Amino acid sequence: MNPTEFAELLQEKGAQLYRPMPWREDTRPYYILVSELMLQQTQVDRVIPKFQAFIQTFPDERALASASLSDVLTLWSGLGYNRRAKFLHEAAKRVVDQFSGMFPDTEADLLTLPGVGKNTCGAIRAYAFNLPAIFVETNVRTVYFHHFFTDGNLVDDKQIIETLEKTIDNQHPREFYWALMDYGSWLKRQGAGRLQQSKHYKKQSPLKGSVREVRGQIIKLLAVNEYSIEDVRTKLSADDRFQPALDGLLSDGLVTRTATGILHLTK
Numbered sequence: 001m002n003p004t005e006f007a008e009l010l011q012e013k014g015a016q017l018y019r020p021m022p023w024r025e026d027t028r029p030y031y032i033l034v035s036e037l038m039l040q041q042t043q044v045d046r047v048i049p050k051f052q053a054f055i056q057t058f059p060d061e062r063a064l065a066s067a068s069l070s071d072v073l074t075l076w077s078g079l080g081y082n083r084r085a086k087f088l089h090e091a092a093k094r095v096v097d098q099f100s101g102m103f104p105d106t107e108a109d110l111l112t113l114p115g116v117g118k119n120t121c122g123a124i125r126a127y128a129f130n131l132p133a134i135f136v137e138t139n140v141r142t143v144y145f146h147h148f149f150t151d152g153n154l155v156d157d158k159q160i161i162e163t164l165e166k167t168i169d170n171q172h173p174r175e176f177y178w179a180l181m182d183y184g185s186w187l188k189r190q191g192a193g194r195l196q197q198s199k200h201y202k203k204q205s206p207l208k209g210s211v212r213e214v215r216g217q218i219i220k221l222l223a224v225n226e227y228s229i230e231d232v233r234t235k236l237s238a239d240d241r242f243q244p245a246l247d248g249l250l251s252d253g254l255v256t257r258t259a260t261g262i263l264h265l266t267k
Contacts, residue, residue, distance in 0.1 A: 087115025
């Protein structure tokens with residue numbers, strides 16, 4: 001498929017499969033940052049109500065930066081991967097303190113924000129600033145595998161990037177990536193994801209029975225009250241996942257332990 005044919009197809013699919021989302025209706029950079037961090041490892045349908053509640057409580061960078069981490073973690077509870085909440089909190093503080101509340105738009109500046117890697121940076125530049133940034137995620141891979149890498153061989157993201165650079169709509173990058181996201185999601189629902197073809201894709205491990213599951217349970221419990229370590233252990237009917245889960249939360253700075261052994265969400 002040549003770039004012109006692909007552009008026409010993508011425009012058609014974008015119109016046909018468009019999914020309304022709050023961060024598409026309002027593309028301010030803060031909304032894009034919040035949505036991008038929430039969408040990491042989490043489905044859109046689960047993110048939308050959490051995003052709406054989050055924005056209602058923390059409507060902008062300054063509101064989030066001035067909040068306590070414990071308040072942010074409490075609202076984040078249920079999304080999982082709670083380090084994302086901490087990164088988001090720290091990123092808001094940096095926007096306010098380092099950039100005087102003016103959200104940066106350059107790759108160099110965006111990459112200084114906690115939790116913002118190259119792909120999240122690209123998404124912010126494309127969606128918030130309508131710049132033709134290049135980034136790769138699962139839906140992008142799905143579409144390009146389907147149309148440009150049909151031989152089934154393993155594909156490196158560098159190959160995807162080379163093809164993206166030849167096919168991106170430089171005039172309308174925001175709509176281009178929206179179409180890629182919606183078309184890629186649709187292809188996966190049709191069983192045409194073929195993500196095993198990527199050298200970089202790693203399937204998310206099941207939550208049930210994981211240390212990550214216990215981390216979430218501890219956060220949810222401490223969002224309600226402070227407890228001693230033994231009380232938390234008892235309330236969760238803890239198994240051998242408890243200690244590595246707690247150690248990880250303490251190491252990540254999400255949970256604090258007092259000298260007397262009381263646990264609470266980090267303020």
